[in-house]
Amino acid sequence: MADAVSVLVVEDEDDIRNLVALNLRRSGFNVLTAGDGETALALAREHVPPVVLLDLMLPDMSGTEICQALRADRKTQGVYVIMVTARTEESDRITGFEVGADDYVPKPFSVRELVLRVQAASRRMARNEPESEVTGNLELGELTLNVSAHRVWVSGEELELTSTEYKLLLHLAESAGRLCSRGELLKEVWELPPSLNTRTVDTHVKRLRQKLRAASSYIETVRGAGYRFRSFSP
Ligand code: CA
Numbered sequence: 001m002a003d004a005v006s007v008l009v010v011e012d013e014d015d016i017r018n019l020v021a022l023n024l025r026r027s028g029f030n031v032l033t034a035g036d037g038e039t040a041l042a043l044a045r046e047h048v049p050p051v052v053l054l055d056l057m058l059p060d061m062s063g064t065e066i067c068q069a070l071r072a073d074r075k076t077q078g079v080y081v082i083m084v085t086a087r088t089e090e091s092d093r094i095t096g097f098e099v100g101a102d103d104y105v106p107k108p109f110s111v112r113e114l115v116l117r118v119q120a121a122s123r124r125m126a127r128n129e130p131e132s133e134v135t136g137n138l139e140l141g142e143l144t145l146n147v148s149a150h151r152v153w154v155s156g157e158e159l160e161l162t163s164t165e166y167k168l169l170l171h172l173a174e175s176a177g178r179l180c181s182r183g184e185l186l187k188e189v190w191e192l193p194p195s196l197n198t199r200t201v202d203t204h205v206k207r208l209r210q211k212l213r214a215a216s217s218y219i220e221t222v223r224g225a226g227y228r229f230r231s232f233s234p
Contacts (some may be wrong), residue, residue, distance in 0.1 A: 171188050
Protein backbone atom coordinates (compact mmCIF):
# COMPACT_ATOMS: atom_id res chain seq x y z
CA MET A 1 0.00 0.00 0.00
CA ALA A 2 1.23 3.48 -0.84
CA ASP A 3 2.20 5.75 2.02
CA ALA A 4 -0.73 7.73 3.36
CA VAL A 5 -0.77 11.42 2.52
CA SER A 6 0.37 13.57 5.43
CA VAL A 7 -1.74 16.39 6.80
CA LEU A 8 -0.53 18.76 9.49
CA VAL A 9 -3.31 19.92 11.83
CA VAL A 10 -2.40 23.11 13.70
CA GLU A 11 -4.92 23.93 16.42
CA ASP A 12 -4.44 24.93 20.04
CA GLU A 13 -7.83 23.70 21.28
CA ASP A 14 -7.26 20.05 22.24
CA ASP A 15 -10.86 18.92 21.65
CA ILE A 16 -11.01 20.32 18.13
CA ARG A 17 -7.52 19.12 17.22
CA ASN A 18 -8.24 15.57 18.42
CA LEU A 19 -11.61 15.44 16.68
CA VAL A 20 -10.20 16.63 13.37
CA ALA A 21 -7.15 14.35 13.61
CA LEU A 22 -9.35 11.34 14.42
CA ASN A 23 -11.61 11.97 11.43
CA LEU A 24 -8.71 12.52 9.05
CA ARG A 25 -7.03 9.31 10.24
CA ARG A 26 -10.29 7.43 9.66
CA SER A 27 -10.24 8.80 6.12
CA GLY A 28 -6.80 7.33 5.59
CA PHE A 29 -4.53 10.30 6.19
CA ASN A 30 -1.29 10.25 8.10
CA VAL A 31 -1.93 13.07 10.59
CA LEU A 32 0.65 15.24 12.31
CA THR A 33 -0.56 17.64 14.97
CA ALA A 34 0.71 20.83 16.57
CA GLY A 35 -0.82 22.99 19.29
CA ASP A 36 1.36 26.03 18.67
CA GLY A 37 3.14 27.81 15.88
CA GLU A 38 6.69 26.89 16.75
CA THR A 39 5.90 23.16 16.74
CA ALA A 40 3.88 23.59 13.55
CA LEU A 41 6.78 25.19 11.67
CA ALA A 42 9.26 22.61 12.93
CA LEU A 43 7.00 19.73 11.80
CA ALA A 44 6.25 21.40 8.47
CA ARG A 45 9.96 21.84 7.73
CA GLU A 46 10.80 18.30 8.76
CA HIS A 47 7.95 16.44 7.01
CA VAL A 48 6.75 18.89 4.32
CA PRO A 49 3.14 17.68 4.53
CA PRO A 50 1.26 18.45 1.27
CA VAL A 51 -1.69 19.88 3.22
CA VAL A 52 -1.64 22.11 6.32
CA LEU A 53 -4.81 22.85 8.26
CA LEU A 54 -4.04 26.08 10.05
CA ASP A 55 -6.00 27.69 12.88
CA LEU A 56 -5.78 31.47 12.74
CA MET A 57 -5.56 32.11 16.49
CA LEU A 58 -2.71 30.34 18.28
CA PRO A 59 -0.98 31.13 21.57
CA ASP A 60 2.46 32.02 20.25
CA MET A 61 1.88 33.31 16.72
CA SER A 62 -0.95 33.84 14.28
CA GLY A 63 -1.92 31.55 11.45
CA THR A 64 -1.04 34.33 9.02
CA GLU A 65 2.52 34.50 10.39
CA ILE A 66 2.86 30.73 10.03
CA CYS A 67 1.49 30.88 6.50
CA GLN A 68 3.99 33.63 5.65
CA ALA A 69 6.84 31.57 7.08
CA LEU A 70 5.75 28.52 5.06
CA ARG A 71 5.60 30.57 1.85
CA ALA A 72 8.98 32.15 2.54
CA ASP A 73 10.74 28.79 2.87
CA ARG A 74 11.64 27.08 -0.42
CA LYS A 75 10.97 23.69 1.08
CA THR A 76 7.43 24.44 2.25
CA GLN A 77 6.31 27.22 -0.10
CA GLY A 78 4.13 24.92 -2.22
CA VAL A 79 2.10 23.27 0.55
CA TYR A 80 -1.67 23.68 0.40
CA VAL A 81 -2.80 25.82 3.32
CA ILE A 82 -6.38 25.66 4.57
CA MET A 83 -6.94 28.49 7.03
CA VAL A 84 -9.50 27.90 9.77
CA THR A 85 -10.92 31.08 11.27
CA ALA A 86 -13.83 32.31 13.35
CA ARG A 87 -16.49 34.28 11.51
CA THR A 88 -15.81 37.41 13.53
CA GLU A 89 -12.25 37.60 12.29
CA GLU A 90 -13.19 38.94 8.88
CA SER A 91 -10.22 41.26 8.48
CA ASP A 92 -7.76 38.59 9.62
CA ARG A 93 -9.28 36.21 7.14
CA ILE A 94 -8.54 38.60 4.30
CA THR A 95 -4.99 39.00 5.59
CA GLY A 96 -4.72 35.23 5.57
CA PHE A 97 -5.35 35.14 1.87
CA GLU A 98 -2.99 37.98 1.24
CA VAL A 99 -0.16 35.88 2.61
CA GLY A 100 -1.22 33.02 0.41
CA ALA A 101 -3.65 30.59 2.07
CA ASP A 102 -5.33 28.38 -0.53
CA ASP A 103 -8.68 27.86 1.12
CA TYR A 104 -10.66 29.17 4.03
CA VAL A 105 -13.02 27.39 6.43
CA PRO A 106 -15.04 29.37 8.95
CA LYS A 107 -15.56 28.14 12.53
CA PRO A 108 -17.68 26.45 13.64
CA PHE A 109 -17.08 23.99 10.82
CA SER A 110 -18.57 20.65 9.95
CA VAL A 111 -15.91 17.97 10.34
CA ARG A 112 -17.28 16.20 7.29
CA GLU A 113 -16.83 19.32 5.18
CA LEU A 114 -13.34 19.85 6.53
CA VAL A 115 -12.33 16.28 5.63
CA LEU A 116 -13.80 16.83 2.17
CA ARG A 117 -11.69 19.95 1.70
CA VAL A 118 -8.54 18.13 2.81
CA GLN A 119 -9.33 15.28 0.40
CA ALA A 120 -9.79 17.73 -2.48
CA ALA A 121 -6.57 19.52 -1.56
CA SER A 122 -4.54 16.33 -1.39
CA ARG A 123 -5.94 15.14 -4.73
CA ARG A 124 -4.92 18.44 -6.27
CA MET A 125 -1.47 18.28 -4.69
CA ALA A 126 -0.99 14.72 -5.95
CA ARG A 127 -1.81 15.70 -9.50
CA ASN A 128 -0.02 19.03 -9.30
CA GLU A 129 -0.75 19.97 -12.92
CA PRO A 130 -3.84 21.99 -13.79
CA GLU A 131 -5.67 20.52 -16.74
CA SER A 132 -5.39 22.72 -19.77
CA GLU A 133 -6.16 22.36 -23.43
CA VAL A 134 -3.66 25.08 -24.23
CA THR A 135 0.04 24.53 -24.70
CA GLY A 136 2.59 27.29 -25.10
CA ASN A 137 1.52 30.88 -24.54
CA LEU A 138 -1.95 32.25 -23.96
CA GLU A 139 -1.97 35.96 -24.87
CA LEU A 140 -4.85 38.14 -23.72
CA GLY A 141 -4.29 41.89 -23.96
CA GLU A 142 -1.45 42.82 -21.59
CA LEU A 143 -1.53 39.35 -20.05
CA THR A 144 0.68 36.44 -21.10
CA LEU A 145 0.34 32.97 -19.59
CA ASN A 146 2.92 30.31 -20.32
CA VAL A 147 0.89 27.21 -19.62
CA SER A 148 3.66 24.64 -19.64
CA ALA A 149 5.93 26.70 -17.35
CA HIS A 150 3.10 28.02 -15.12
CA ARG A 151 4.40 31.55 -15.54
CA VAL A 152 2.43 34.74 -15.95
CA TRP A 153 3.40 38.22 -17.16
CA VAL A 154 1.51 41.50 -17.28
CA SER A 155 2.99 44.08 -19.64
CA GLY A 156 6.16 42.01 -19.73
CA GLU A 157 6.56 41.95 -15.95
CA GLU A 158 6.34 38.54 -14.30
CA LEU A 159 3.80 37.98 -11.52
CA GLU A 160 4.30 35.86 -8.43
CA LEU A 161 1.17 33.80 -8.03
CA THR A 162 0.41 30.97 -5.64
CA SER A 163 -0.55 27.70 -7.28
CA THR A 164 -4.23 28.31 -6.50
CA GLU A 165 -4.15 31.85 -7.90
CA TYR A 166 -2.53 30.50 -11.04
CA LYS A 167 -5.17 27.80 -11.47
CA LEU A 168 -7.94 30.32 -10.96
CA LEU A 169 -6.44 32.71 -13.53
CA LEU A 170 -5.88 29.91 -16.03
CA HIS A 171 -9.46 28.71 -15.75
CA LEU A 172 -10.87 32.22 -16.15
CA ALA A 173 -8.55 33.09 -19.04
CA GLU A 174 -9.33 29.87 -20.87
CA SER A 175 -13.03 30.66 -20.47
CA ALA A 176 -12.58 34.24 -21.73
CA GLY A 177 -15.89 35.80 -22.75
CA ARG A 178 -17.92 33.20 -20.84
CA LEU A 179 -19.50 33.54 -17.42
CA CYS A 180 -17.93 31.34 -14.72
CA SER A 181 -20.21 30.88 -11.73
CA ARG A 182 -18.70 30.73 -8.24
CA GLY A 183 -19.85 27.12 -8.02
CA GLU A 184 -18.06 26.27 -11.25
CA LEU A 185 -14.85 27.90 -10.05
CA LEU A 186 -15.05 26.08 -6.72
CA LYS A 187 -15.45 22.83 -8.60
CA GLU A 188 -12.83 23.40 -11.30
CA VAL A 189 -10.14 25.20 -9.30
CA TRP A 190 -10.58 23.79 -5.79
CA GLU A 191 -12.27 20.52 -6.81
CA LEU A 192 -14.92 21.10 -4.18
CA PRO A 193 -18.65 20.58 -4.53
CA PRO A 194 -20.16 23.78 -6.00
CA SER A 195 -22.61 23.92 -3.12
CA LEU A 196 -19.97 24.73 -0.49
CA ASN A 197 -19.25 28.18 0.89
CA THR A 198 -17.94 30.22 -2.03
CA ARG A 199 -16.33 33.15 -0.21
CA THR A 200 -13.01 31.45 -0.87
CA VAL A 201 -13.62 32.23 -4.55
CA ASP A 202 -14.40 35.92 -3.97
CA THR A 203 -11.38 36.45 -1.76
CA HIS A 204 -9.08 34.84 -4.31
CA VAL A 205 -10.50 36.90 -7.17
CA LYS A 206 -9.92 40.04 -5.10
CA ARG A 207 -6.33 39.04 -4.43
CA LEU A 208 -5.75 38.03 -8.04
CA ARG A 209 -7.03 41.39 -9.29
CA GLN A 210 -4.57 43.17 -7.00
CA LYS A 211 -1.72 41.14 -8.41
CA LEU A 212 -2.82 41.61 -12.03
CA ARG A 213 -2.34 45.40 -11.78
CA ALA A 214 -2.80 46.77 -15.35
CA ALA A 215 -4.82 43.70 -16.27
CA SER A 216 -7.02 43.72 -13.14
CA SER A 217 -10.07 44.92 -15.07
CA TYR A 218 -9.91 41.83 -17.28
CA ILE A 219 -11.76 39.90 -14.57
CA GLU A 220 -15.28 41.28 -14.59
CA THR A 221 -17.83 40.71 -11.83
CA VAL A 222 -21.18 39.52 -13.07
CA ARG A 223 -23.48 40.60 -10.29
CA GLY A 224 -25.20 37.74 -8.54
CA ALA A 225 -23.74 35.21 -10.96
CA GLY A 226 -19.96 35.01 -10.86
CA TYR A 227 -17.00 36.22 -12.91
CA ARG A 228 -16.12 36.57 -16.54
CA PHE A 229 -12.74 37.12 -18.14
CA ARG A 230 -12.92 39.82 -20.81
CA SER A 231 -12.91 38.47 -24.31
CA PHE A 232 -10.17 39.53 -26.69
CA SER A 233 -10.64 39.26 -30.43
CA PRO A 234 -8.07 36.96 -31.99
CA1 CA B 1 -7.24 28.80 18.28
